[in-house]
Amino acid sequence: MATRLVDWKREKECDVYLASKPSPGRPTCPGGQSAGLGVNADLLADAGGTARWVERLGPGTVVLRGFAGETAAAIWAAVGRLTKLAPFRQMQTPGGFRMSVAMSNCGEVGWVTDPAGYRYAERDPDSGRPWPAMPELFRQLAATAASAAGFADFVPDACLINRYAVGARMSRHQDRDERDLTQPIVSLSLGLPAVFLFGGGQRSDAAVRVTLTHGDVVVWGGPDRLRYHGVLAIKPGEHPLLGACRVNLTFRKAR
Ligand code: SIN
Ligand code: FE2
Numbered sequence: 020m021a022t023r024l025v026d027w028k029r030e031k032e033c034d035v036y037l038a039s040k041p042s043p044g045r046p047t048c049p050g051g052q053s054a055g056l057g058v059n060a061d062l063l064a065d066a067g068g069t070a071r072w073v074e075r076l077g078p079g080t081v082v083l084r085g086f087a088g089e090t091a092a093a094i095w096a097a098v099g100r101l102t103k104l105a106p107f108r109q110m111q112t113p114g115g116f117r118m119s120v121a122m123s124n125c126g127e128v129g130w131v132t133d134p135a136g137y138r139y140a141e142r143d144p145d146s147g148r149p150w151p152a153m154p155e156l157f158r159q160l161a162a163t164a165a166s167a168a169g170f171a172d173f174v175p176d177a178c179l180i181n182r183y184a185v186g187a188r189m190s191r192h193q194d195r196d197e198r199d200l201t202q203p204i205v206s207l208s209l210g211l212p213a214v215f216l217f218g219g220g221q222r223s224d225a226a227v228r229v230t231l232t233h234g235d236v237v238v239w240g241g242p243d244r245l246r247y248h249g250v251l252a253i254k255p256g257e258h259p260l261l262g263a264c265r266v267n268l269t270f271r272k273a274r
Pocket of ligand 1: 088148179181189206208215248249250
């Protein structure tokens with residue numbers, strides 16, 4: 020049986036990526052075709068060997084499996100400290116709905132939503148204080164992941180921290196509140212697995228489903244920067260480090 024690294028739903032894109040030719044010196048699947056995605060070996064090398072494997076979802080999108088590695092525990096500990104200063108809260112959408120995902124931020128600016136709209140704010144609206152500073156560890160992880168995905172010199176100024184209890188979900192949306200859309204989005208998953216929906220440039224476009232687990236990093240940018248994405252309801256489970264919960268850190272260059 021042929022192994023597919025990605026749960027492709029759109030054959031056209033699938034063909035594009037599976038059709039890439041093996042390059043000299045790149046390992047091929049013994050007794051089979053080329054390793055297929057065409058870029059894995061380079062990305063793994065660029066990632067300093069920390070991604071266990073790489074899946075390409077589009078011309079500007081990769082999933083770096085297990086990229087956070089041992090650092091995930093330190094990042095989770097830092098999330099605990101940060102959310103003492105800026106506690107998780109369920110914000111309201113401009114349409115007046117309360118989000119099932121609870122959010123906090125760190126960095127120079129933080130993403131917020133309320134009946135007045137979506138925006139980046141320099142202060143936590145709950146406390147009136149600036150958001151906690153982004154730990155150097157976060158910045159480093161985001162920059163290394165971006166560079167492994169082909170986006171050099173990524174310096175995030177915002178980190179949205181999303182906490183999903185069992186049953187929480189995020190409906191399909193584009194990340195488009197950032198000023199410079201040439202900068203990628205870097206997204207780290209911790210805790211319980213989630214099914215990430217990665218669609219196209221239109222809300223109605225079909226989406227691929229990718230299961231993200233603890234330590235995985237997704238980077239999207241360039242031609243994929245405005246692709247719709249969302250997260251299906253988190254299934255019940257117990258993660259050894261986070262318990263019955265998933266946390267996602269999304270790094271952006273907002274300003
Ligand atoms: C987001 O789009 O802000 C979150 C994505 C995720 O939780 O994986
Ligand atoms: Fe998003």
